[in-house]
Amino acid sequence: MLKILVYIHAPAQTPTKGQRELLALAASLGEAAVVLGDNADDAARAGLHGAGATAFYGAVTPEQLRGELIAPAVSLLVAAVRAAGADAVLLPNTMEGREIAARAAVRLDSGVITDAVAVDQELNVTKSVLAGSYTVRARITRGPALxxxxxNSVQPAEAQDSGAQVPPxxxxxxxxxGPAARIxxxxPHIASGRPELSEARFVVAGGRGVDGDFGPVEDLADALGAAVGASRAAxxxxxxxxxxxxxxxxxxxxPQLYISAGISGAIQQKAxxxxxxxxxxxxxxxxxxxxxxxxxxxxxxLASVLPQAAAEIRRRQG
Ligand SMILES: Cc1cc2nc3c(=O)[nH]c(=O)nc-3n(C[C@H](O)[C@H](O)[C@H](O)COP(=O)(O)OP(=O)(O)OC[C@H]3O[C@@H](n4cnc5c(N)ncnc54)[C@H](O)[C@@H]3O)c2cc1C
Structure with a gap:
């Protein structure tokens, strides 16, 4: 059975949708263990256990993880890969996740595949390349696959309370x-009350066409429970x-639905x-x-279409 590690940068009291997606994919491939990028109390670990984690790896000195940028997280991940004898590590496709994966691959003399949307039992990875113009399959030929x-690429694991003992x-x-940037x-990030953009099921995005006024974009996003996105011009x-x-x-x-308003659709936006x-x-x-x-x-x-869409959605919601 394959041994799969899932890197969780910020364990929360309830696992996030993105974390449950990583765990679902890991559990579909083999035995899923979690590497904790920070302290996780009993409730946080119970949540991850309920979503499929069968073992946990953490740092003896978690404060080191908090006090510096990603270098200690890389050390932890490399140590966990060696301790677990992992075949693959799954990380979120965020800036942090990609940087940690890249650095860990150098230390493990292995390879990285980013932007994955699916992974099969042979660890063949499906991903999109060249700003999304092509879908390719790729496989890491040496060392643990990062x-x-x-x-939103896989169905997230349901967090269940199995009643079973949570592993220590x-x-x-x-x-x-090594040399590391210190924090x-x-x-704290000021919460907008809207879903996290990278994980949202619905996104309403505005571009230069909004002409400085994101009000109609935000209003439709709130009617839908969507995150707000934007083009670089905006x-x-x-x-x-x-x-x-x-x-x-x-x-x-x-997302399941992306509403693009006043955006021309340049290749860099489409990507x-x-x-x-x-x-x-x-x-x-x-x-x-x-x-x-x-x-x-x-x-x-858009100044006329977006308010009509928001009004119609609210009318149907009653
Ligand atoms: C290296 C590099 C990286 C880049 N990275 C990104 C990136 O990550 N993301 C990104 O978005 N761009 C990126 N860009 C910029 C990209 O090339 C485009 O310039 C940008 O996406 C254009 O934004 P836009 O569509 O909002 O503006 P425009 O191209 O100016 O388009 C505005 C659109 O709004 C429409 N419009 C105007 N008024 C209205 C109205 N009232 N109602 C309805 N429609 C209206 C117009 O018809 C037009 O199609 C990058 C560029 C480079 C070179």
Whole structure:
């Protein structure tokens, strides 16, 4: 049976959807163990255990993980791979996940595959390349496979209370992590109340066409319970925070529904959203490239289309 490690950067009281997706994929491939990127109390571990984790690895000195950027996390992951004799490691396809995977692969003399959307029993990985223009299958030929999984690619594991004893954490020495950037201060992220963009099932995104006013985009997002995304033109203009940027140099999303409003559909934007299950595009230019990949295209002014859509959704919700 394959031994699969899942790297969980920030264990929460209840596992997030992204964490449950990683665990579901790991459990479908073999025995799923979790590497804890921070302290996880009994409740947090019970949640991960209920979602499929059969063992836990953590740091003897978790404060080291919190005090520096990713170097100690890499040391922990490498130590856990060796302790578990892991065949593969699954990580989130975030900036952090990809960087940790890359550094760990160098130390393990192995390989990394990013942007994965599926993995089979032989550890063949399906992924999209060249800004999403092609889907390819790839396989790591040497050492444990380090794979970063795109959000919303697999059905998340249901968190169940099995009543079974939660396995203890096997602690590992991190040793000297080498030159590392130190964290001198942190500030809590101000929660918008909307779902996390990279994990959201629905995304409403606005581009230059919103002309500075994200109000209609946000209103439709709230009617749908969606996250708000944006094109680079909109984030560069300062109309919305850079963390909302979807695309090659922003967040990659794979929601069930992506509503694109006032976005032309440049290749760098498509790279971050074209694996969405359904794409609805609203643009006043009938020749906009976004219509080439849209399941439903609406030629019109977003200032008029978005409020009508929000009103209709609220009416149907009663
Ligand atoms: C290296 C590199 C990396 C990049 N990374 C990214 C990235 O990660 N993400 C990203 O998005 N871009 C990225 N870009 C930029 C990208 O090339 C485009 O410039 C950008 O996506 C354009 O944003 P936009 O579609 O909002 O603006 P535009 O291309 O200006 O399109 C605006 C659209 O809005 C429509 N419109 C205008 N008014 C209305 C209205 N009232 N109602 C309806 N439609 C309207 C117009 O018809 C037009 O199609 C990158 C570029 C480079 C070179």
């Amino acid at each position: 794979i970063t999984l795109k959000a 954490v096997q602690t590992l020495e991190l040793g000297e992590s 001198t201060a942190t500030a 984030t560069d203009a300062g109309w919305i925070d850079h963390s909302a940027q979807v695309g090659q140099t922003g967040v990659t999303v794979s 971050g959203m074209q694996s969405a299950k359904y794409i609805v595009a609203i643009n006043k230019d009938p020749d906009a490239p976004i219509f080439e990949i849209a399941d439903l295209g609406i030629i019109g002014d």
